[in-house]
Amino acid sequence: MVALRSHWRLVALLLGSSFLAAAGGDAPIPWPHGQAPTSQAVTEAIEDALGLADRDREEEFRVAVNEADDSEHIFIFQSQIDSHYYDSDWLFRFGDAFFTHEFRPMDGAGNDSLPPLQRVHSALKGGFDTYSCSGCHSVGGADGAGSLTQNAFVFGDGEHFSSANVRNAPTVLGLGFVQLLAEEMTAELVEIRDRAILSAAHHGIPVKFPLHAKDIPFGSIIAYPDGTIDASKVEGVDGDLVVKPFGWKGNVAKLRRFAEEAARIHFGVQSHVLALQWRDNPDYEKLGPGPDWWDPDNDGVQREIEEGVITAAAVYLTMLEIPVMIPPFDSGLRQRWGAGAQVFESIGCANCHRTQLTLQALTYREYPDTTGAPPHEFNILAIGDHPRGTYNVQLFSDLKRHDMGPELADAHDEPRSSIPRSVFLTRPLWGLAESAPYMHDGRATTIPEAILAHGGEAQEARDAFAALDEDAQKDLHVYLLSLSRESRLTVLP
C-alpha cells in the first residue's frame, strides 16, 4: 500500500476553552494537555485524515489495475533531487511511499540464495523477514515501534533462533533531530582532536585532551607531535570520534545508511549505491555472489532502490513528528509526575538518559552519495509534521555507548564489529509509553521491568531505583509514562 500523505496539521495543541464531557457520563474527559481540542482543530484533522484515506483508496484501485503502479512511487533519481525538481514535501511523499511499500519479487525483494520469508538472518546477508518498513513499526501508531513478535533475529545461521542476536524495532519518530545532534557532537569531538594535534605539534610533546560534546564526556585523546593520535582512552564512541546514534549498538551515523541497510537485511532489496560499491570492491558475504555488479544478489532485478529513494527516506524520517511529553490529567497524578521527574534526576537515570540536548543550528542537510551535488537542506523546525519542538530536543539520551553488564549482553559477537556484546547506545526515551516492549530484545514488558534489567554502568542507578520506597518507584513510572506521542486522528484502516 502506498500512502500519499502530505503533512498532518496539529490537533492537540490547538486548544479550545470548551470542556467536553464523555458520552453518557458526568466525569470530564482527561484530555491530553488538559483541554479538549477545538471544533475547528478536529474538523481540520478529519479533513486531513479523510483526504489521505481517499487518496490511498484511489491508489489501491490503480495498483489493482497495474501492480507495477505501486513501484512508481518509490522511483526517484538522485539527479532529480540535485536539480531541485522536488521540494521537501515531495521527498516526504516518496519517503512515505518507501516506508509503506511492500516489496515484491518484481522490486527485487528476496535473494536467490535465500528461501522465502527467512525469519532468522543469515550472517551478514540478512534475512527476508518481512515486506515493508511499516510491517514492523506498527506499535503506537504509524512509524512506531515493533512488537515482540516483530523482533528481528540478526547475524544468525538462517535457521536457529538461538544462533542470532535479537533486535526489537524502535520507533522512528524524530530521527532527523537525532542525526543533527550527533553531527554537532561529532564536530565538537573532531575539533578537540584537531586542537590536540596542533597543540602537540606546536609544543613538540604528546598532549592529552579531554573529550566532551554537549557537556557529555567521551574520555580523552592523546595527540603526538608527528600528528598521530592514541584513541585508546576514548569512551562511548569509536576511535573515529563519529557519534553514531542509530542501531541499538550505535553503529550507524546517517539515516540514509540506516534505511538502506534495513531494506537490504529485511527485504533483500539492494540500493544502487551498494551495487556501485560492489563493482569497486565486491563484498560477496554481505551483498551476494554477483556475477554482475549491477545485481549483486543475482535475483534478476537491478537498481532495486535508487539513490534518490534513500535520500527521500532520510528526508521523510527527518520530517516526521517528534515524540512529546503528555503528563497526566488528574491533579493527584500530576503531583506524582512532578515527583517522578525529580526521582529521575536524583537516582541517576539522567546521567545517561540526558533529559535534553540543545541544537546549535537548525539546518538539516541530506548529502547525496555519488553525485557530488550540494545537499538537500531545510530548517528542521520549520519543515515537516507537527509537533516539531524547539532547539532543546527532549531526547532522554546522551547518544553515547555504555556497558550494560553481562545480563543484557548479546548472545553472540557481531561480525565485522568491535563493539563488545554488553555495549549499547543509550536508547532515547522519548515516545517511551507508546513503544513497549522495551530493551534491545524486547525482554521487558513494563517500564519497571526495563529499569530493573539495567546493569553495568547503569547498575548503580538501577539499584537506587530498587531501593526506593514503592511510592517513589510509582512516581517515576508515572513520569516515564508521560513520554509519549500526540494523539493522531487517523482513518483506519
Added chain:
Amino acid sequence: MSITRTCLAITFAIGAAFVAASGCSLEPTPVPGASKGTAKPLGIHTTELDPDLEKQAYRALERDALRREYRFYDAVDPGFLWRSTRIEQADIDARVFGPSELFQMGAQLFNLPFATQMGYGAKDLPRFSRVHNGKRGGPDAIKCAACHWRGGPGGAGDAADNAYIDGDGDTQSSALARNPRSLVGAGIVELLGREMTAELEKTRDAALAKARATGKPVREKLVAKGVSFGEIEMRPDGSSDATDLQGIDADLVVKPFGWKGRFGSIRDIVEEELLIHHGLQSTYMVAHGSPERIGTFGGTDPDGDGIRDEITEGQVTALTLFVAMQEVPITTMPTFTDHMAMLNKGDQLFTSLGCDVCHVRSLPLESTKYVLTNRTGGPPTEVDLATDGVEPRISSSVPGTLRAYLYSDLKRHDMGEALADERTENGIRRSLFMTPPLWGILRSRPYLHDARAQTLQLAILAHGGEAQAARDAYAALSEDDKATVRVFLTTLVRARRLDVP
C-alpha cells in the same frame, strides 16, 4: 505520596464516577446487585461507529484520552488494568453487564500487555520463544493486539508476525508458519458453521433412522447451505462409513477457524491462542487439557508458574464475545469511471473462472443470535450480532432474509503440493486448508497461510490442487482481464473508522 492520597486527589479533581473506575480501593465496596469482581468497562473501546464524522472523531479522541489516563492509574495501582478484565462468569450469568460492556472488557483483555504476575509464560518454557515448543506453544507475544493490527482493530498480522507453531522451540523449519488472520466477521462465520453442522447432522440422523427402519445401510449426500460435503453411509447398528466425506471431519462439525479448519467455535480458538501465544491457561483448560498442551506440573497450576486461575471463565466469555462481535466487512466502489467500468467484468470473471466454487460469494444465515453455552452450569450468554456487534453489522437488504457475503464455503480443500505444509497439523493432511473468507481481504495483506503472497495476483497464482483449474484460467487471461478480477477483489474492504491508533 501514598495511594490513598492519590485517590483523594482523584476524587477531588474528577468526581466519584471516575474513582469507581479507578480501582484505587483495593477492596471494592460491595454494591448490592453490582459486580462481585474487579471487572470494569473503561470506555476505551466501543462497538459504535457514529455516522456523524465529528462525533466519531471526538469519541475517538476521548477514548484515547481515557486510555492514556488509565495507563497512569495502572502505574500507581499496579494490576489495575488487568483487574479491570477479571470478570466473573457469575456476574455475566447474573446479567450485571450488557453486551457492549462485555465487549469492552474483552477488548481491554485483547489490548492488555500480559505480565508474568498475570500468569504469562510457564515455569518450564523460555520467557519468549519465537518457535513454539510443540503443543505447549511459545510464548511468543505479550498481547493479542500485537499480531492483530493491520487493517484496523482486530486486524491481521504482518509477515513478521507469523507464528511458528508446533515446532522444536528453536528451528524455523521445524515449525508450521501461520499468518495471523483478521478477526472480522468471526461471529457470523461461527453462526454459519453451526447452522451448517446442524444441517449435516439432520441429514445423518435421518439416514440413520432410515437405516434402522429398513435394516440396510443408507447412503446420503451431505449438503449444507448448498455446499456439498460428499456422502455418508449410515448402518443400522449406528456405525458409519465416512470415506466419501469431503472437506469435513467424520464428526460432521464445520470448523471454520484456523488456517486448517481446526476449531468450530471462537471460544475454543481463543483458549488455544491464549495458551500457545501467552502461556495463559483458562480455568476450563486446566481442568480439561492434556499435559501435552498445558504442562505436566498437574493440579490447578499445570504450567508451574505459581499463578492459578490465570484466565477466568468470565474472561474467556468476554474475549469470545469480543471476537464474535467484530465488525462485518463491506464493499466500497471505485471513484474513477475507468475503474468502475472494469468492475462488472471482474465480477463476472470471478464466477466464470471458477473462483466462487470455493470462495462462495454468500451463504444464507438463519439467525444472528450468538448464543454461548455456559460451561459452569449457568444460563447461556446471548448477544444479537445484528444489533449488539461492532458497526457495521450484518443487515438484510430484503426483509426476512439474511445473507453473509463472506466468499467462503467453510470447507477444507486440497490446495496442492506447492502450498502444502512440510507435515500435518493435528492430523489434517499437509495440503488441506479451510477456504479463507475473502471479505475485507484488501485489509489483510499479506496473503495465504504463511504470508507468502504480497499481492492479490501472487496469491491467486499460488493456488493449486482443487483450485488449479481456476488458477490456470486466471493465468490464461489477458492482462486487461486479469486486472478486472483484481479491481473486483479490491472492493472487499472494511468500513472507514476515524480512530487514534
